[in-house]
Amino acid sequence: MAKSLIRNTINGRRYGFIVPADDVVAGTFAAAALDGEYSIYLQTGESGTETEAAVLEYTITGKNNAGAKTTFSFYAKPSVTENDIHTALIEKTFNGVKFDEIYIISARSVIG
Template sequence: MAKSLIRNTLGNRTFGFAVPADGATAKTFAENNLDGKFVVYEVESTSGNDVVTDLWDVTVTGKSETSKGKHTFQFYADFSKDEDEIRTALLNKTFNGVKFEEVFVINMQHITIA
């Protein structure tokens, strides 16, 4: 089944959602139904390992001294990564309009999938 991601920007807020459609259909949907600006991302190919058994459930908060903003989000990371590698990978990247000048790993929990 085709799947596309739509990133919709309204003012200074950006929202993302997946739709079960190819890129052309998702673009038509967005043109007919969304306000503001939008970008459609279509999956062209996939790669990786389907048999993942161990991973990290990570929650991070990034803080910007410049704009005084902060943003927290959660993701699953490869079990071979450590806290320092995750922190370094996110440092000075921008998420939800906040440049992560400081990165705090709030939670890093080992998850096993059977």
């Protein structure tokens, strides 16, 4: 099945979405239904491997000396250790909180 990416610019904002159609049908749809400027990109092939890479999903909480906290999650390569994360985040500021203390709430393996 053909796939096309439509990039639509309206009032300086750019939007993108995929439609299950070739570039001719996607162009007809865009001309009839979209305002502003648009570009159509046809998918011509796929690359990559069938094997999906495993990553680690970390949830951390950072706390400053005044007691303010913030929590967020991110994905990291499996080779990244808790010490690497601590070193990378200590004394950095996220959401207005300087990380004087870092707590790793969870670390779990995620495939694909």
